Amino acid sequence: MSERVFDKQLKKAGFRDIEIFGHQPYGVDDLAPYPLFPEPFLDALRRLLSPERARNLATAVVIRARKP
Amino acid sequence: MSEVPRALDSRDLMRQQEIRDVADQAYSSIATGAGRPMVEHLYDPEQVALLPAGAINWALGVGNPVRNAEVRAGETVLDVGCGGGIDSILAAKLVGASGRVIGLDALDIMLERARAHAEDAGVANRCEFLAGTMEAIPALDGSVDVAISNGVVNLSPRKTRVLAELWRVLKPGGRLAVVDFVVDDLPPEVLTSDTAWAG
Numbered sequence: 001m002s003e004r005v006f007d008k009q010l011k012k013a014g015f016r017d018i019e020i021f022g023h024q025p026y027g028v029d030d031l032a033p034y035p036l037f038p039e040p041f042l043d044a045l046r047r048l049l050s051p052e053r054a055r056n057l058a059t060a061v062v063i064r065a066r067k068p
Numbered sequence: 069m070s071e072v073p074r075a076l077d078s079r080d081l082m083r084q085q086e087i088r089d090v091a092d093q094a095y096s097s098i099a100t101g102a103g104r105p106m107v108e109h110l111y112d113p114e115q116v117a118l119l120p121a122g123a124i125n126w127a128l129g130v131g132n133p134v135r136n137a138e139v140r141a142g143e144t145v146l147d148v149g150c151g152g153g154i155d156s157i158l159a160a161k162l163v164g165a166s167g168r169v170i171g172l173d174a175l176d177i178m179l180e181r182a183r184a185h186a187e188d189a190g191v192a193n194r195c196e197f198l199a200g201t202m203e204a205i206p207a208l209d210g211s212v213d214v215a216i217s218n219g220v221v222n223l224s225p226r227k228t229r230v231l232a233e234l235w236r237v238l239k240p241g242g243r244l245a246v247v248d249f250v251v252d253d254l255p256p257e258v259l260t261s262d263t264a265w266a267g
Contacts, residue, residue, distance in 0.1 A: 001227055003250040013231040015244060026130065026249065033106045034128060035098040058249040060130040060219075064137075067238040 003061060015065035022062040027055040087225055095175055101126035101152060111135075111158075118161050119154060120188035126152025126181055129218030131247025134158040138243065142166040143213035146237060148202050148230075149173055149220025153182030153195075159216065160191035170212070171197040172205060202230045207237040217246045 001009070003020055010018050028045045031037045046054055107116060107124045110132050116124070128151050139145055139162040147156040150171030160169045169191075171182050179197045186195040200206040202217075203226050215234050224230045234244055 001222065001250060002252050006227075006250055009228050009231050010244075012228070013235045015231070015235060020250075022131070022136075022247075024131070033102040035100060035102070036094050036128070058251045060247060061250050062131060062133070062136050063244070063246040063248065065244040067235055067240060067242045067244075 003059075006063065010063070010065050014067065016068050017064075017066040019064045020061050021064075022060075024060040025056040026058050026060055028057065029055075031057075087223065091223060092175055096177060101128045103127070107154070111154075115158055118189065119157060120185050122181065122188060123152055123154045123157055123185040126178075126185070127154045128152070129155065129247065130249060131218060133216040133218050133245045133247045134162070136247075137214050137216050137245035139163060139214055144168045144170070144211065146205070146207060146212040146215045147171045148205070148215060148217040148234070149223075150182050150197065151178050151218075151220075153185040153197070155216055155218050156182060156195055156197070157186055157189045157191055159214075160186065160189070160194050163194060165194065167194060169195045170207060171195060172200050172202070172207075173197070174199065174201050203233060205233045205237050209236050210239045210242075212237045212242055213239055214243050214245065216244075217248065219248055221246060222249045 007018055007020060028042050028049070032042055104124050107127045110129065112135065134155050139159050141162070141164040143163050144167065145159040145163060147159060147169060150156045150173050153171055156169045156171040163169060173179050173182065176199060179199060182197045183192065186192040198206055202220065202224055215238055221227060221230055238244065
């Protein structure tokens with residue numbers, strides 16, 4: 001889900017005072033410590049993706065909101 | 069805690085089961101979490117000092133929701149997708165003896181680990197670890213002060229439903245503090261990989 005859609009869905013659910021911050025890019029190398037991603041999978045991504053894309057697969061964000 | 073909301077339709081259940089099977093297999097097959105280097109990167113030293121080794125070893129999150137949740141003494145905190153319990157334990161330290169933490173996870177093996185780690189951290193008496201899914205949270209309407217989650221909402225094929233459930237269980241004035249991935253697009257190599265979906 002994109003940040004824009006996440007924000008929209010939070011509003012649709014009824015949340016207010018929504019904040020999305022603390023953006024941290026996650027690339028292939030950042031996934032390596034997680035055993036859920038075996039090395040052959042990560043190696044395949046390194047081969048298949050551009051270096052730029054391999055450095056930024058997704059972005060971790062902090063999402064805060066309040067129920068009125 | 070006995071009220072389970074609304075039934076899901078069969079198509080959603082099939083998709084959820086498919087993803088849950090992939091995640092279940094992935095989480096059951098690993099021998100540890102991301103471990104201390106990741107925890108020391110994401111958490112404050114004061115937080116790390118409160119954690120037993122097992123909770124550190126089994127950490128699999130992508131951020132630090134408790135740091136951003138402003139948890140107060142006496143509150144009820146729901147940790148959606150609690151995994152090995154790292155964020156539940158940190159929240160339990162903040163709510164104190166008069167508060168309560170509900171750790172929710174779909175995987176029994178992770179719940180067993182979370183219970184053991186909460187015991188090791190000395191907060192088991194204020195933690196309850198429940199089996200369930202984020203699309204049908206086994207908690208009463210308006211029963212939670214703070215809902216936290218760490219890298220879990222992205223696993224759901226029904227994120228709108230998850231957000232509606234979080235809204236339902238929060239009290240009026242209740243807060244949400246989620247750390248998760250957002251993406252504008254993903255390459256097909258990732259979108260078509262079961263391994264990527266499991267993480």
